Amino acid sequence: MGWEETQVRGYEEFVRTAQRYHGRPIFALFCGDKDAEGRSWCPDCVTAEPVVRKELQNLPDGSVFIYCLVGDRTYWKDPNNEFRRNLKLTGVPTLLKYGTPQKLVEEECFKAELVRMLFTED
Amino acid sequence: GTSWGVGGTCVNVGCIPKKLMHQAALLGTALKDAQHYGWNITQPIHHTWSVMAQGVQNYVKSLNWGHRVQLQDKKVKYFNVKGSFSDPHTVRGLTKAGKETIVTADSIVIATGGRPKYPTHIAGALEHGITSDDLFWLKESPGKTLLYCVYMELFFSISLTGASPDVSLECAGFLTGIGLDTTVMMRSTPLRGFDQAQMASLVTEHMESYGTKFLKRCFPTKVEKLESNRLEVTWKNTDLGTEETDSFDTVMWAVGRAPDTKTLNLETVGVKTNSETGKIIVDASEATSVPHIYAIGDITEGRPELTPTAIAAGKLLAHRLFGQSSELMDYDNVPTTVFTPLEYGCVGLSEEAAVQCHGSDNIEVFHAYYKPLEFTVAERDATQCYMKMVCLRERGQRILGLHFIGPNAGEVIQGFALGIKCGATYPQLMKTVGIHPTCAEEVTKLHITKRSGLDATVTGC
Numbered sequence: 325m326g327w328e329e330t331q332v333r334g335y336e337e338f339v340r341t342a343q344r345y346h347g348r349p350i351f352a353l354f355c356g357d358k359d360a361e362g363r364s365w366c367p368d369c370v371t372a373e374p375v376v377r378k379e380l381q382n383l384p385d386g387s388v389f390i391y392c393l394v395g396d397r398t399y400w401k402d403p404n405n406e407f408r409r410n411l412k413l414t415g416v417p418t419l420l421k422y423g424t425p426q427k428l429v430e431e432e433c434f435k436a437e438l439v440r441m442l443f444t445e446d
Numbered sequence: 447g448t449s450w451g452v453g454g455t456c457v458n459v460g461c462i463p464k465k466l467m468h469q470a471a472l473l474g475t476a477l478k479d480a481q482h483y484g485w486n487i488t489q490p491i492h493h494t495w496s497v498m499a500q501g502v503q504n505y506v507k508s509l510n511w512g513h514r515v516q517l518q519d520k521k522v523k524y525f526n527v528k529g530s531f532s533d534p535h536t537v538r539g540l541t542k543a544g545k546e547t548i549v550t551a552d553s554i555v556i557a558t559g560g561r562p563k564y565p566t567h568i569a570g571a572l573e574h575g576i577t578s579d580d581l582f583w584l585k586e587s588p589g590k591t592l593l594y595c596v597y598m599e600l601f602f603s604i605s606l607t608g609a610s611p612d613v614s615l616e617c618a619g620f621l622t623g624i625g626l627d628t629t630v631m632m633r634s635t636p637l638r639g640f641d642q643a644q645m646a647s648l649v650t651e652h653m654e655s656y657g658t659k660f661l662k663r664c665f666p667t668k669v670e671k672l673e674s675n676r677l678e679v680t681w682k683n684t685d686l687g688t689e690e691t692d693s694f695d696t697v698m699w700a701v702g703r704a705p706d707t708k709t710l711n712l713e714t715v716g717v718k719t720n721s722e723t724g725k726i727i728v729d730a731s732e733a734t735s736v737p738h739i740y741a742i743g744d745i746t747e748g749r750p751e752l753t754p755t756a757i758a759a760g761k762l763l764a765h766r767l768f769g770q771s772s773e774l775m776d777y778d779n780v781p782t783t784v785f786t787p788l789e790y791g792c793v794g795l796s797e798e799a800a801v802q803c804h805g806s807d808n809i810e811v812f813h814a815y816y817k818p819l820e821f822t823v824a825e826r827d828a829t830q831c832y833m834k835m836v837c838l839r840e841r842g843q844r845i846l847g848l849h850f851i852g853p854n855a856g857e858v859i860q861g862f863a864l865g866i867k868c869g870a871t872y873p874q875l876m877k878t879v880g881i882h883p884t885c886a887e888e889v890t891k892l893h894i895t896k897r898s899g900l901d902a903t904v905t906g907c
Contacts, residue, residue, distance in 0.1 A: 425508035432515065441518055 327383040333357075333393040335406035342422055345388045350422035351443065352390040353433075354413060356400060365397045372417040372433035379439040387443075390422075447576075448583045451510030452517070452524075455559050455744065456753040458506055463582035464616055466502045468785045471623020475656075475787070479824035493624040495587035503583060525549065530711040534736055553738050553767055556717075556726060557760070558710065560703035560744040560751070562613075565594070570669035574677050575697040578613050589695030590627040592679055593618050594666055596701050597634060612784045614700030615649065619787040622658040629659040629694075631666065631681065642796055648851050652788040652830040664690075669697055705745040715739070720747045730774050732763050750780055781863035783856035788830055791855030793863040794847030800836045809846065810837050812872075812892035816904040818853055819883045831885070835872075835892050843872035848889065858886045 332341050342350055353376055356366030364370050380389060394400055394407050394416060407413045420427035421442060432438050450458035470493070477491050517524050527539025527547055537554065539547040562577035581588065595614040614630055621628040630653075635643070654660055666681040667689070676693045683690055707724050718727050718735040725747035732740045740763055743749075743756035758775055765771035781793035800809045813834035821828045836847040848862050865875070880887025894902045 424511075425504055426511045428515070435519070437518055438515060441514065445514070 325385045327380065327385065327387040327389060329380070329389045329391060331391045331393075334395060335410070338390065338392045341390055345390075349384055349387040350390060351383065351387060352392055352420055352422055354392050354394050354407065354416050354418045354420075356416050357393050357396050366400075366416050368415075368430055368433070369417040372419070375434055375436055376417075376419055376439055379436060379443055382440050382443045384444070448580045450583075451507065452513040453506075453510050454557075454753075457509050457513075459579045459582055461753055462506060462509065463502050464578075464613075464620075465785055466505065467498065467582070467620045467624075468616065468787075470498045471620035471787065474623050474625070479820075479826065482824045495624070496585060498624070499583075499585060506582075528709070530709060531715045531717075532711070534715045534739065553740065555732075555760070555763065556710070556734070556739065556741040556745060557743045557756070558706060558745055560705045562699065563702045563704050564699055565666075565701050568666050568668060570671075570677075571666075571699065574669045574671055575699050577699050578617060581617060581696075581698055588621065588626065588698075590693075591618075591621055591696040591698060592629045592631060592692075592694045593698045593700055594631045596632065614698070615653065615786050616784060617698065617700070618658050619653055619785075622653065622656060623787055627659075628657075629661060629692075631661040631664050633663070633665040633684075635662055642798060644797075645790055645792075645849060645851065648830040648832055649784070649786050649788060649790050652851075653786060655827060655829075656787055666697075703744065703751065707745065717741075723747060731766065732759055732775070749777065750782070752780065752782060755780055779863065779866050781859050783859060785856070788851055789853065789855035790849070790851045791859035792847065792849040793859050794845070794866050795836055796847060796849070797834070797836050800846045804838065804846075808839050810839050810843070810872075811835070811896040812837065812894065813896055813902045814888055814892055814894060814904050815902055816852070816885060816888045818885050820853070833889060833892065834896075835875075835889070837872045845870050845872060845875065850885075850889070852885050854885070858889070861886075862889065 330341055332338050338352070342352075353373070355369035355373065356364045358364050364373075383389060394413075395405070399405055400407075400416060402408075415430045417433045418427055418429050419433050419439065419442060426442055428435075428438055428442055448459070454460075456462060474491065474493060477487055480487055481489075514524070525539055525547055527541050529537045529539045532538045532548070535550050535552070535554070537549045537551070539549065541547070562579055564575065564577070565571045576584075593614040614632075618628050618630045630650075650658075650660060661681070661683075663684045664681045665684070666679050668680045670678045670680075672678050672693060674693075676695055677697050678691055678693045679697060680689060680691045682688075705719075705724050705726070707719055707726065712719060712726070716736050717739055719725060720727055726734055726741040726745050728734055728741050728746045728749075732742050732746070734741050742759045742763065744751045749755065749759075755775070755777065762771070762773055762775050765773065779794050781791065783789055783791035795803065797809075797811055811834055813832065815829075815832050817828040818831060820826075821831075831852045833848070833850045833852070835845060835849070837843045837845050845866055848859065848866065850858050852858070862870075875890060875892075878890045880890040888904060891904075894900050
């Protein structure tokens with residue numbers, strides 16, 4: 325069955341999408357918005373994305389990988405944005421297993437073994 | 447039964463969830479006090495177990511994950527397997543699915559801890575009762591609860607049976623605090639140890655006055671499940687010689703903890719254990735009877751069953767094995783606290799141990815009954831707020847032990863533990879100025895001795 329990826333932008337689209345896949349293991353990578361050339365304003369996100377993508381092959385069968393652009397830099401810096409308030413995100417990039425306390429934040433996302441551990445361990 | 451992630455007893459089914467639930471109960475009491483301080487709180491206030499449990503359980507799981515990330519980050523190989531010795535340098539592990547892993551090593555450290563015991567002579571105990579392992583992970587409220595422990599003594603840390611009345615009192619304390627009908631049944635109250643009995647009875651008196659029911663000198667004979675799914679417990683009241691029954695939603699056993707050494711295959715490799723407790727015998731360097739095999743934590747004989755001592759012993763062991771250190775773990779004057787509704791913290795010798803060690807003529811016990819300032823406006827009873835300090839009468843009047851019953855006992859005792867470690871004396875303490883207004887300052891003002899027989903109630907300010 326493998327795994328599938330879906331891309332979303334903004335908090336509401338993220339929540340709707342997560343609800344749609346309720347019941348399946350959901351992993352999400354949150355990054356800053358990308359410009360017309362496809363580069364994120366968040367340099368750590370630029371570093372982390374290829375590392376995470378390389379490990380996607382280790383996702384358990386039936387998983388969903390949500391790639392979520394959170395918004396522009398100003399939106400992100402607001403301490404009250406919905407991602408910070410409701411999902412308790414503290415930084416981007418954040419890679420998490422939805423519905424569990426398991427997550428990797430910022431430089432942790434650069435480490436392939438940690439990403440693999442998040443994808444494969446219970 | 448219940449299973450959990452990386453972090454040991456403390457993180458999963460001990461200190462962490464226990465302290466958080468104790469805090470939940472304290473907040474309930476604080477809400478009641480708040481009215482006296484001007485807050486408009488609609489009474490009666492209600493507590494929802496599942497909200498608290500979810501918060502606590504999620505936090506514990508985040509700690510499990512944090513530990514896992516740290517291990518991986520420090521390049522520590524983690525095998526999630528059930529291990530046993532195949533020979534002195536080889537451990538065989540089995541995954542849940544039955545897959546085998548073999549690991550060999552020059553040095554091996556055993557730190558498998560202990561698990562709560564189930565009573566063996568009570569019908570239905572295993573099938574219908576739970577232990578603290580399960581209590582913290584219940585998704586729904588335990589409801590009307592009976593907790594059973596064998597002894598009622600606090601901190602008899604080198605006890606033979608490893609009985610853990612602390613657990614039953616702490617759990618009963620927070621269950622009562624969140625509004626549940628809670629009963630503690632205990633088989634015997636100790637005849638030995640005047641002072642631990644004194645501290646224990648102050649703590650339990652306070653619990654009684656706040657609604658915990660105590661059935662003293664009683665022991666259960668059977669537990670049966672009723673059609674309603676409730677549990678009917680039958681017990682013998684040894685004072686009255688009668689048999690009594692009552693029904694509960696939950697029965698929790700707190701009859702001690704024992705190490706799970708049977709499955710480790712220790713005999714095969716020659717690691718000696720204490721025949722009565724099953725705990726591993728170690729020397730001052732944490733080595734077992736097999737020189738390259740070590741043991742730390744709750745599984746070791748004669749050590750306190752505490753997190754910080756296990757962690758410290760492990761760190762020092764690592765330094766000795768790989769860091770050219772020769773420093774051994776110092777198990778003297780380890781401070782500790784029982785997180786009952788009114789907390790009991792202590793460091794150093796109990797009054798009884800001091801008497802045994804030095805003779806009652808050579809020690810002086812200073813004590814005081816005090817009232818926390820915060821209790822005054824809240825109109826709370828402070829009858830059991832008490833402290834005592836055991837000192838030598840000669841040799842500079844060195845402080846041997848300090849015992850404190852009151853709010854935030856752990857926070858109060860921690861600082862004094864340093865003083866005792868440095869050999870602080872009564873005259874030095876008297877020269878230490880107190881912080882006002884606090885409960886801790888009363889320690890610096892202790893001056894009434896038990897020997898004088900004078901009233902030890904603090905007056906003034």
